Amino acid sequence: KIIGSGSFGNVYLAKNTLDNKLYAIKHMEKNKLSKLLNSLKGIYREIDIQSRIEHENIIRILYTYEDKESFNLVMEYAQNGNLFHYIRKNKGLSESQTFQLFIQVVNAIYFLHKNDLIHRDIKPENILLFNNKENNESDKENNFLIKLCDFGWCVKLNGEERKTFCGTTEYMSPELIDHKIYSKEIDIWSLGILLYEMIHGYSPFRPNKAKFDEREVFENIKKHNLKFGKNISDRCKKLIFNLL
Numbered sequence: 001k002i003i004g005s006g007s008f009g010n011v012y013l014a015k016n017t018l019d020n021k022l023y024a025i026k027h028m029e030k031n032k033l034s035k036l037l038n039s040l041k042g043i044y045r046e047i048d049i050q051s052r053i054e055h056e057n058i059i060r061i062l063y064t065y066e067d068k069e070s071f072n073l074v075m076e077y078a079q080n081g082n083l084f085h086y087i088r089k090n091k092g093l094s095e096s097q098t099f100q101l102f103i104q105v106v107n108a109i110y111f112l113h114k115n116d117l118i119h120r121d122i123k124p125e126n127i128l129l130f131n132n133k134e135n136n137e138s139d140k141e142n143n144f145l146i147k148l149c150d151f152g153w154c155v156k157l158n159g160e161e162r163k164t165f166c167g168t169t170e171y172m173s174p175e176l177i178d179h180k181i182y183s184k185e186i187d188i189w190s191l192g193i194l195l196y197e198m199i200h201g202y203s204p205f206r207p208n209k210a211k212f213d214e215r216e217v218f219e220n221i222k223k224h225n226l227k228f229g230k231n232i233s234d235r236c237k238k239l240i241f242n243l244l
Helices: 030-036 041-052 083-090 095-114 185-200 214-223 234-243
Strands: 002-005 009-015 022-029 061-066 070-076 127-131 144-148
Touching (some): 022 030, 030 070, 041 070, 083 185, 095 144, 095 185, 185 234
Antiparallel strands (some): 002 009
């Protein structure tokens, strides 16, 4: 069955008939990719990068196959969905649980940066939740293992700065919006936005109305107008400020 969908195709839940284990298959149609992208280089880059990475907080591509019509990526299946739906369901998380989850995302980004890679699309939808076997079952609040996914915008720097306009509007840094060159710092900015959203249940620069234009988001980002909730600690505020 379909468990996710996007501009390029769908993600399917599949069962391996040999061992009865569940997997996620990302199916991307080449005709859709060609219409939305100038070339298929980015897809081959995503497959190459993610197939080589081995880290406990990064989703693994276990197998890939390609035909004339599509790319298919077989990956680990996240039993608990993504962080976006978990945050919305709980209307924001406690600081203690946020720390347990956030530090795992930081570990993944630290690993990427150490290997001269930038993700360029950190957001709750790209963070998957797995059962954490190491934690006690009674510890319901901290029983998730975090895995970063979707490496479509990930790129190796090779000592160079970048200028491609990419990512998700509410998570874009000021230099991205202004079409300036950038490096690993844009991921650090996105971590600040992520931390804010985990605590509050919504992103900091999103206008408080149902319909809005992305230019309004960009203006709020440039103004750096942060408003914190009443219950957030000074230490957490300071960390968010420093990341941004």
